Amino acid sequence: MRWMWIDSIVEFVADKRLSAIKNVSLAEEYLHDHFPATDAVEALPVLPASLIIEGMAQTAGILVGSARQFRERVILAKISLARLDCEVFPGQTVRYDATLERIDSAGAATAGVVSRLGPISLQWEPIGRIDLMFSHLDEATAGMELPKHNFVFGKNLDVILRTAGLENLKRGS
Amino acid sequence: MTREEIFESVRKVLEEALGVDEDEVTPEASLTGDLEAESIDFLDIVFRLEKTFGTPEKSFKIEQGELFPENLMENPEWISDSKFTEAGMAMLRQRMPHVDFSAFESDRDVNKVAELITVQSIVDFVDRKLAA
Known part of the structure; x- marks a missing residue:
């Protein structure tokens, strides 16, 4: 699976909200570079904020795409707000709750809450907000030549949808 | 309000x-x-x-194009030498009643319309x- 920063969809209400989780494991190689030990400090493996934003973008992007049966090519156009108050460490689970604020033919706006679940506390703790804007690519690039297939919602998405029992969304039913 | x-x-x-x-x-x-x-x-x-x-x-x-009009150059009668014609200016005033075009009358440069x-x-x- 390439460039998937969510593991599973856990809640979906059509045209309203979608939630997904990601389990953070020390087996993931990037954690050893973010941040590695130096002569002065010990290693501090934390989920990079940029990948938390990517996780929310994938969660919210699926929500936006589902509103039109994934026929639109939905691309992240703007990070309206990104505020994270805490780190996410290996062993924790991060949850993305995305809400569809507005959608039209040109694009969509989503609001998102990021939470984390500690392996000992087993309590969900909100740690930040990420609000995004998406553009419907065909509308934004009218007249330009684009690949015919939908390169945004490809086979990776099929796996995510199938494991959540949502494979019918792609067929519009 | x-x-x-x-x-x-x-x-x-x-x-x-x-x-x-x-x-x-x-x-x-x-x-x-x-x-x-x-x-x-x-x-x-x-x-x-x-x-x-x-x-x-x-x-x-707000309908698409209502506040920020689109396709302002789709009609060749609206533009000549990268400037809005009389017909073009009439179209702008009709579609953008919320914009003050008084200072734009003498310029009419199509590249500057967004700045209005x-x-x-x-x-x-x-x-x-x-x-x-």
Whole structure:
């Protein structure tokens, strides 16, 4: 699976909200570079904020795409707000709750809450907000030549949808 | 709602949508020129205006192209040598009643039309729409 920063969809209400989780494991190689030990400090493996934003973008992007049966090519156009108050460490689970604020033919706006679940506390703790804007690519690039297939919602998405029992969304039913 | 109240709400929308400071959002400030808005920001601003000025009793729905008109160059009769013709100017006034074109009459450069949309234009747009 390439460039998937969510593991599973856990809640979906059509045209309203979608939630997904990601389990953070020390087996993931990037954690050893973010941040590695130096002569002065010990290693501090934390989920990079940029990948938390990517996780929310994938969660919210699926929500936006589902509103039109994934026929639109939905691309992240703007990070309206990104505020994270805490780190996410290996062993924790991060949850993305995305809400569809507005959608039209040109694009969509989503609001998102990021939470984390500690392996000992087993309590969900909100740690930040990420609000995004998406553009419907065909509308934004009218007249330009684009690949015919939908390169945004490809086979990776099929796996995510199938494991959540949502494979019918792609067929519009 | 008074024009001062509309201006304050529009200012807040623009601060949040464009990440600009309060004192940058003056009535004369151009969205693209002074506040550096890009095309996706226009959609963001429209969504935020709808949310700000809509109420449970009366929605504030802005149709695509209503505040920020599109396809202004689709008709060859509207443009000549990269300048809006009389027909083009008439089209602009009709489609953008919230914009002041008095200073643009002598210029008419198609590349500068986006700069005509100022904070004041948006206040006028909201004021007209709320009164409609």
